[in-house]
Amino acid sequence: MNTQKLKRTGIIAGLFLGLTAIISFPKTAQAADHLNLEEGLPTEVEDAYPIPYKGIELQGVTKYERINGKDSFVIEPRIEYGIAPNTQATISVPFQFGSAEDDSIGNAGVEFLHNFNAESLKTPAFAIAVGADLPTGADSAGVDPKVKLIMTKTLGTGANLDRLHLNVGYTYNSSKQTGERSNRFKAIAGYSRRLGSSTILVTDFAYEQEEEKNDDTYVLELGIRQQATPLTVWSVGAGVGLSNDSPDFRITGGIQQSL
Amino acid sequence: MKNQLIKKVFIAIATATAIISATQFTVQAEQRKSIAHPRTPYRLSFYNRHRRSYRVAGALHFAHSKLHDVLLLTPFERHALEDDKLYKQVLSHYNKPPRVEPTMELYAPYTARATWRLFRTIDAVHLLHETTEDILADKDIPWSQKEKELKKIYEYYKSTYKDVVLSPAPLDVTMRRAGVMMKPYFTLTRNYYPKNNNFFYAAHWWHPAVYESMMIGGNDSEQDKMLNQMEDVFQNQVIPNPPMRMLLSREGSPRYSRLSPETANVFDNLHMLHGITYDIFAYDGWTIEQKRAELYRVLKALGYQQGDEKLARKFTTPKPDFNPLAYDEWAKSADGSMTRMMMEMMQEMMPMMKGRINSGMSSMQGNMNQMNGGMSQEMHKKMMAQLKMKLTPGIQEGEIPGSWMDAMKVLMPNMKMSPEAMEPGKINPMMVETMLKGWREKYGNLPDIESISMETEPSAKDILAQTQN
Numbered sequence: 001m002n003t004q005k006l007k008r009t010g011i012i013a014g015l016f017l018g019l020t021a022i023i024s025f026p027k028t029a030q031a032a033d034h035l036n037l038e039e040g041l042p043t044e045v046e047d048a049y050p051i052p053y054k055g056i057e058l059q060g061v062t063k064y065e066r067i068n069g070k071d072s073f074v075i076e077p078r079i080e081y082g083i084a085p086n087t088q089a090t091i092s093v094p095f096q097f098g099s100a101e102d103d104s105i106g107n108a109g110v111e112f113l114h115n116f117n118a119e120s121l122k123t124p125a126f127a128i129a130v131g132a133d134l135p136t137g138a139d140s141a142g143v144d145p146k147v148k149l150i151m152t153k154t155l156g157t158g159a160n161l162d163r164l165h166l167n168v169g170y171t172y173n174s175s176k177q178t179g180e181r182s183n184r185f186k187a188i189a190g191y192s193r194r195l196g197s198s199t200i201l202v203t204d205f206a207y208e209q210e211e212e213k214n215d216d217t218y219v220l221e222l223g224i225r226q227q228a229t230p231l232t233v234w235s236v237g238a239g240v241g242l243s244n245d246s247p248d249f250r251i252t253g254g255i256q257q258s259l
Numbered sequence: 260m261k262n263q264l265i266k267k268v269f270i271a272i273a274t275a276t277a278i279i280s281a282t283q284f285t286v287q288a289e290q291r292k293s294i295a296h297p298r299t300p301y302r303l304s305f306y307n308r309h310r311r312s313y314r315v316a317g318a319l320h321f322a323h324s325k326l327h328d329v330l331l332l333t334p335f336e337r338h339a340l341e342d343d344k345l346y347k348q349v350l351s352h353y354n355k356p357p358r359v360e361p362t363m364e365l366y367a368p369y370t371a372r373a374t375w376r377l378f379r380t381i382d383a384v385h386l387l388h389e390t391t392e393d394i395l396a397d398k399d400i401p402w403s404q405k406e407k408e409l410k411k412i413y414e415y416y417k418s419t420y421k422d423v424v425l426s427p428a429p430l431d432v433t434m435r436r437a438g439v440m441m442k443p444y445f446t447l448t449r450n451y452y453p454k455n456n457n458f459f460y461a462a463h464w465w466h467p468a469v470y471e472s473m474m475i476g477g478n479d480s481e482q483d484k485m486l487n488q489m490e491d492v493f494q495n496q497v498i499p500n501p502p503m504r505m506l507l508s509r510e511g512s513p514r515y516s517r518l519s520p521e522t523a524n525v526f527d528n529l530h531m532l533h534g535i536t537y538d539i540f541a542y543d544g545w546t547i548e549q550k551r552a553e554l555y556r557v558l559k560a561l562g563y564q565q566g567d568e569k570l571a572r573k574f575t576t577p578k579p580d581f582n583p584l585a586y587d588e589w590a591k592s593a594d595g596s597m598t599r600m601m602m603e604m605m606q607e608m609m610p611m612m613k614g615r616i617n618s619g620m621s622s623m624q625g626n627m628n629q630m631n632g633g634m635s636q637e638m639h640k641k642m643m644a645q646l647k648m649k650l651t652p653g654i655q656e657g658e659i660p661g662s663w664m665d666a667m668k669v670l671m672p673n674m675k676m677s678p679e680a681m682e683p684g685k686i687n688p689m690m691v692e693t694m695l696k697g698w699r700e701k702y703g704n705l706p707d708i709e710s711i712s713m714e715t716e717p718s719a720k721d722i723l724a725q726t727q728n
Contacts, residue, residue, distance in 0.1 A: 035365065055295035086291055101425045117288035118375040121547070125291075153370050157332055159325070194365060197321065197357035227359045230306060259298070 019156050020040040034200050034227040037165065037192060039255040040076070042223030042237025045165045045190025048127035048152040050088035050113050061092075065100070065247035072100035072247075086115040087178040093136070094120050107133040113150075124153035133171070142175025148186075165190040165204075173211065184209040198227040202237070210245065217246040231258040276360065289375045290389075294419055294591045296386055301397035302407070305389065308396045309486050312469055315493070318356035319462045320385070322349040323533060324366035326455055330448075330540035331369055331547065338451040338541070346454035353498070361459050370540075374551050377536060378422065380558055382531040382536070383420040387412065388466070391522050395473040395482075402478050402716040409519040416525075417563065424563045425528040427521035428570040430507060431600050433528050435694035438687070439535050440604055442553070444542035445663045446649040448534065450539065453653040456534075461501035463530045464590065465493050467511025468583035470523075474514040477716040488726055489583050496586045503593035503652060505530060510596055511583070513576035517711040520539045520571040527604035528561050541661075542662070545683050552684030560686075572624040572707035582727045605646055610632070611690055612674055634671070641670055 037047040040061040059078040064071070076094040083089040090113070094106035111131030119125040129148040135141050148169035155162040169186040176182050190204035203222045210217060223237020230252055232255065239250035306313045315664070325345060333341045363378040364371040371378050394400060394408045417424050425527065426433050439445050449456040470490045476482030506647035508516045516523040535557050539550050577596065578589070589595075612634070634642070644667050648658040659666035679685040 006595055010291075035362075049291060049293075052295040056697050085294075115291055118291040119372050120288050120375070121369075121372050123288050155370060159366065159368070161365065197317070198359055199363045221719035223387060230303060230359050239339075243597065 007082070015089075034198065034233045035161070035194075037202060037225070038080075038096065038188070038256070040252060041233075041256065042225065042235035042252040043190065043202050043204045043221040043239070044206040044219070045167055045188045045202065046150060047163070047165050047192070048115055048119075048125035050086060050115055050127070051080050051082050053082040053085045053087075055088075058257045058259060059254065061252070061254045063250060063252045065217040065250045066099045067247045069242045070100035073097040076106075083112070084114075088113050089130075096137075102138055104138040105136050107128075107135060107137040109133050111146075119154060124151045126151055129169075135175075140175075141177075144171050144174050144175070146171040161194040161200075163192045165192065167199040176183060179213055180211050181209060181213050184211065195224070200225040206239075213247045216243065218242040219246055220252060221250070221252075223252065232256065264529065264652050291375070292379060292422075293724060294369060295683055297390065297412075297415055299393070299412075301390075301392070301393045301400060303393065304397035305392040305395075307393075308398075308483070311490055312486050314358065315358070315465065315490065316388075316520035317358075318349075318353040319465065321352045321357065321361070321366055322455070322462065323381075324361065324363045325349070326452075326537060327363075327367040327370035327540060330452075330537055331373065331550075335447075335451070335543040342452040342454045346458065349455065350498075354358070354528040354664050360389075371694045373547050374554055377554060379420075380423040380425065380532070381529065383416065383423050384425060384525060385454075387522060387525060389698055390416075391519065392469065392473075395470065398478050400478075403713050406518055406710070406713055409522060413519065413521045413525075416522075420632055423558070424523045425532070425561055426563045426567045427524045428564075428567040428599075429524050429525040429574045430531055430568055431574070431698055432567075432695070433561045434531065434600060435604060435607075435698055436691060437535065437557050438691045438694070439538070439557065440601065440663060441608065441677065441687075441690065443544060443662055443664045443681060444538040444553075446538065447662050448537040449652045450649065450658075450662075452537070455585040456537075456652050457501040457503075458498070459530075459533065460503070461497045461503055463505050464511055466495050466530075467506060467508050467515070470494070470508075470515035471512040471557065471581060471583045474512070474518070474711075475717060475722060476719045481719040481723065484723055485584070488723070492584055500591065502591050504595045504650075505597050506590065507596045508577050509574050510578065511581065511590075513579050513581050514711055516574070517596070517708055518713065519609065520574075520708065521568065525573055530556070532561055536643070538662075549683035554682045556686065573702055573705050574708060575705070576708065581724055584722060584726075592658060593647075598647070598650055601650055602643065602646065603697065603701070604694050605643065607694045608690060609639070609642075610676075611693055612671070638671065642667070653674060 011243065033051070036049050036051065037045060038059065039046045040051045040063065041059065057080045059080065061074075061076040063074045063076075066072075074094050074096055078090055078092040078199070080085060080088050080090045090109070090111045092109040092111075095104075096106050097103045109131060111125055111129050113129040114165055115127040117123065117125055127150040129150065131146050133144040133146065135143065141250075146169060148167055151166045153164045155164055167186070167188040167190070171184045171186075173180055173182050173184065186206070186208040188204050188206045190202060192200055192202045195201050201222075201224055204220075206217075206219045206221065208219075209215070210215050219241050221237055221239035223235055225233055225235045227233050234256075235252070235254045237252045239247070239252070241247045241249065325348065329345050364382050367378075387435065387717050390412045391409060392414065394405055400408055413427070468489050469486065471483050472485035476485035507527050510701060536554060539545075539554050539557070542550070545553070644661065648655040649663045649666060654660070659669045664676070664680070668676075677687040677690060679687040
């Protein structure tokens, strides 16, 4: 077994051990919450609120993209845990398929999100997420640290919970290959609205610098989040690329289940 | 290369500034502090077994939530219009209730931002409602073990939500601690938003009725029959013709109150908190910041104090064999424990009120006046009659407009109000102590109400048979 494969296996084993440890934690659970926006469920934007303290949530994110005539499927299981008051930890392991890239495990991720405050009449809610992408993907090397600033602000005094969400993220490419960027930025402006007691509409505009130099994507997305039971939320969305480097279109689907 | 470096430095400074600014703001701001529900074996038993009642609770929570924002965001002068408009929405939600119970924030986003602590408090007690309902609904918990599980979940609530936990002391005690009767907002909602107020009186009949139906039904299929029939009574009788008072747990769920007085009292304290909150929000004389200050004072007053468990059983049950399937005149009446409590509190406060005493009176008249806190018998009678009207939903013939304080000012224009009464966030501690002293004198030595035996599962056969007849 070569060194790369060994490293990848070790990292994934470590993540699953972490997952097992989390699942064995004390007996608390929380209804998955359709109001709490999560990355990729169904759009890129997330809000400034973590899952509740001691909550455990399993998430399954699926994404299909058509990129320059080729198909890309990603299935990403995640586990989130309310590790401290106003703070959550997330472990994710994406699996990639399709003609756009080799079938493989992508870069696993670890992230901690901390919310600083409940939104007040004058002050938005703020959060910071710090994490890292781990080199479990084929051809990947080095741990890439990342940080994201998140803001959520309710708009006006209407009854429909109209909210603006801003995400600004930075990733450092620690083992830059030829033709790759050292530093990557991402900026997302999103909006959400309550459509009914169990349904939230989400839309966003996402700008992202890709790993390859000069590749920048611009995607416009729309989706809904539906609280199906007290413990389950499902989401579905679609997006369209607005530049040559962007995917032609994107379809997302996901499910969140509280344990 | 230089440009890249400048760009990186700029971004680093911008990011640091943003983080520091956020931190500075957020030091002052409230914390979200959501906590996950306990993962228990009986989790969602009520949802799985009694879906109809679960969804009714969702409709009631919609109503509770929405009224907050309506009161804060619409002027008082439009009260009749807004009361009618919201009531129609409430009925619509009742007729097609949500599939999943909404949190308070979902329908009252302005209130969530203005007074987040309030919603944390309410959502925490709603968790206690859900878990206690789950315990009673779960067939796998033997009847004889229900009390133990209820005690455990009460302790979990108390320890997990330390900073927002409501008191297990009876409402008689906590209302006196809150001292809201001498505030300028008291009675506004019941007098000027009677449709929604009365819907909440119906809701506060419903919630004790859920517990009592399960207590009467036992663990077997009689529990399902009791709950279904109770829902029929709620739909066909209680909503069209709601009670004219807020029923307390001791009235609407006497068996449950004896089984778990701590949680029963917490529920009463929550139901009263709803009413006080709506009154504060309806009052046009304060800014939102002042309303928050007053509300947070009330939250503290209704909150847990060391030793409150010793008071948990200090009440009696007016109808120990209450039948939630028989919606009678007693349940509908404006007279009950709540009204008695308010009248007692008024009597306790009267000696503190300073009014003009007629200098030409005889010494006997003067002595009698002293007994009535320095006011004449006639004035005393007028005050109590006016209070009775104020405590009744809507506006009655002969009722003075405005809040209870407005009415008192008309009746006794020379009465000197305590300065703390008009100040949001403040209360006259002497007034509170006077009322608590009054409670101790009347009820301090009341024997603790006995628990209820759970050794044998009850049978609802007779009650169900009565209803079928």
